[in-house]
Amino acid sequence: MYALFLISITSNLYWEVAYQERWHLLFFSLFGIYIGWKLIQLQKEAEEFLPSYIPLVAKVYMTFCGISILANILGRFSLSKMTGITATLSLMHAIPLIIFVAVIKEVIYLQIEISQKRENDFTSSIDFYDIQKRVNRVASFLAILIWAYFFAESLGIFDSIILTAKNFLSKPRSILNASFTFAQIAIFILILYSANFIANTAAYLAEIKDQQSSNTRSKKLGSSILLIRLTLLIVGFLLAAAASGISMDKITIVLGAFSLGISFGLQTIVNNLVSGIILAFEKPIQIGDTVQVGNIEGVVRDIGIRASKIKNWDGAEVIIPNGDLLAQHLTNWTLSDKQRRVELIIGVAYDSDMDLVTNLIQEQLDIQGILKYPPSRVFLQTFADSSVNFRVLFWVEDVDVWVTIRDKVMRGIFKSFKEHGVEIPFPQRDLHVKSFPGLIKETLSKPNEE
Numbered sequence: 001m002y003a004l005f006l007i008s009i010t011s012n013l014y015w016e017v018a019y020q021e022r023w024h025l026l027f028f029s030l031f032g033i034y035i036g037w038k039l040i041q042l043q044k045e046a047e048e049f050l051p052s053y054i055p056l057v058a059k060v061y062m063t064f065c066g067i068s069i070l071a072n073i074l075g076r077f078s079l080s081k082m083t084g085i086t087a088t089l090s091l092m093h094a095i096p097l098i099i100f101v102a103v104i105k106e107v108i109y110l111q112i113e114i115s116q117k118r119e120n121d122f123t124s125s126i127d128f129y130d131i132q133k134r135v136n137r138v139a140s141f142l143a144i145l146i147w148a149y150f151f152a153e154s155l156g157i158f159d160s161i162i163l164t165a166k167n168f169l170s171k172p173r174s175i176l177n178a179s180f181t182f183a184q185i186a187i188f189i190l191i192l193y194s195a196n197f198i199a200n201t202a203a204y205l206a207e208i209k210d211q212q213s214s215n216t217r218s219k220k221l222g223s224s225i226l227l228i229r230l231t232l233l234i235v236g237f238l239l240a241a242a243a244s245g246i247s248m249d250k251i252t253i254v255l256g257a258f259s260l261g262i263s264f265g266l267q268t269i270v271n272n273l274v275s276g277i278i279l280a281f282e283k284p285i286q287i288g289d290t291v292q293v294g295n296i297e298g299v300v301r302d303i304g305i306r307a308s309k310i311k312n313w314d315g316a317e318v319i320i321p322n323g324d325l326l327a328q329h330l331t332n333w334t335l336s337d338k339q340r341r342v343e344l345i346i347g348v349a350y351d352s353d354m355d356l357v358t359n360l361i362q363e364q365l366d367i368q369g370i371l372k373y374p375p376s377r378v379f380l381q382t383f384a385d386s387s388v389n390f391r392v393l394f395w396v397e398d399v400d401v402w403v404t405i406r407d408k409v410m411r412g413i414f415k416s417f418k419e420h421g422v423e424i425p426f427p428q429r430d431l432h433v434k435s436f437p438g439l440i441k442e443t444l445s446k447p448n449e450e
Contacts, residue, residue: 025068025072025080025084026069026072028084029065029066029068029069029072029080029084030065032061032062032068032087033062033065033066035061036058036059036061036062037058037062039054039055039057039058040055040058040059042054054098057091057098061088061090061091064083064084064086064087064090065083065084065087067080068081068083068084071083082155085154086151086154089150089154090147090150090151090154093147093150093151094147097143097146097147098143100139100143101136101139104135104136104139105135105136168182169181169182169186170183184244184245185244187240187243187244188240188241188243188244189240190240191236191239191243191244192236192237192240194236195232195233195235195236195237195239195240196233196236198232198236199228199232199233199236202225202228202232203225203228203229206225206228225287225303226276226277226279226280226303226304227277227280227281229305230277230280268321268323269306271323272306272307272321272322273305273322275321275322275323275325275326276303276304276305276306276322278322278326279303279308279322279325280303284325284330284332284335285300285303285308285325285330285332286300287300287301287302287303288300288334289332289333289334290332290333290334290399291310291330291332291333292330292331293320293324293325293328293329293330293331294328294329296312296318296320297312297313298310298311298312298313298318299311301317303322304322306322307320307321307322308320308322308325333399334399338397338398338399338400339371339395339396339397339398339399340395340402341393341394341395342393342394342395342402342405342406343391343393344391344392344406344409344410345381345389345390345391345392346389346390346392346413346424347386347387347388347389347390347425348387348388348417348422348423348424348425349387349423349424349425350387350388352422352423353422354380354388356420356422357390357417357422358378358380358390360413360416360417360420360422361378361390361392361413362376362378363416364409364412365378365409367405367408367409367412369396369398369401369404369405369408370394370395370396370397370405370409371394371395371396371397374395376393376394376395377391377392377393377394378390378391378392378393379391379392379393385427386425386427387424387425394409
């Protein structure tokens with residue numbers, strides 16, 4: 001590659017067209033096609049280490065080399081020289097940019113490995129895999145822009161592209177009585193996109209902080225993240241309107257049209273938006289809380305502007321409009337603390353020693369995870385059809401593990417009952433036969449006999 005680069009630089013020193021230079025350029029382009037083919041083969045052999053888009057870069061390079069050969073054969077030496085040298089210079093610019101993107105990916109990968117070993121560090125809660133994907137996209141986009149700049153400069157068309165784009169963006173246009181330019185629209189979209197990016201980044205960092213203080217609800221930002229996002233989006237919208245030259249009377253017209261849309265069919269959307277703001281101020285739920293809304297129970301994963309996400313115990317993320325969170329009965333198991341009361345109904349046979357049963361159950365409630373206060377209770381609840389039912393009540397210190405604690409208690413009770421001969425009955429019925437007509441003194445007779 002460096003040999004091709006040196007040849008291309010040397011070729012630019014020729015001021016006059018020489019016959020032998022056409023042969024040099026022909027072999028130069030053929031060798032470039034060979035280099036492109038070798039790059040494709042190298043990527044197939046080392047697919048894990050080289051980016052997947054190297055074959056595309058190589059094919060583009062080979063295409064330009066082919067165009068150079070064709071133009072050389074047809075006698076278009078200047079076009080052949082320009083395309084051949086441009087292809088080589090573009091490839092030389094592309095290689096360090098590819099290395100730049102690969103280095104960034106490796107840096108993030110190393111940070112992933114380090115963060116996994118630091119459990120209490122701030123970076124241990126960051127999803128570097130997601131960041132790696134996003135940074136890879138941004139770095140690749142920047143690399144493509146830089147490569148496109150050098151490519152256009154090599155062809156000598158960069159100034160023409162800039163002038164054409166400038167004229168296109170600055171040309172006044174009008175729709176009905178409103179005049180605008182595409183430059184204003186581009187500035188408005190760019191600032192609004194930047195504000196959205198900053199808002200999402202701030203929300204992401206706030207969520208990481210909440211994960212670091214997962215055991216202290218008062219230190220969480222929680223639903224305040226929604227206020228942060230709304231504030232940044234509103235400020236971004238105002239800045240975008242001011243920078244693009246949109247006057248306040250036009251904004252007023254848009255808001256008036258928006259109000260008209262609300263009166264016709266956007267009541268539900270506006271209700272959800274207002275409900276989201278109420279959730280942000282009142283904070284009945286926070287990210288990470290265990291809640292129950294109707295028949296849906298799970299952990300709050302996100303509180304958005306319009307809707308919130310709850311991850312249920314089956315692993316599915318349920319999207320609930322914010323209006324429903326306020327309109328329906330909302331149960332928050334972790335609003336003031338993470339404690340939860342657990343109730344068990346246990347039945348034993350009627351001939352069991354009730355005091356022994358009570359003591360055996362009470363012994364299994366003295367395990368780690370069950371609170372001493374409020375104290376655990378064992379009550380004789382009912383005399384059922386097949387059993388005497390006991391009601392067992394105890395408190396766990398963490399709602400996240402109450403199912404595990406209940407499992408330990410029930411296994412311990414079952415084992416203890418078995419060791420002490422306490423029977424856990426199954427449903428049964430006693431049948432008493434008083435009489436059965438024809439069953440007693442019944443005789444068999446032959447046909448035609450009485």
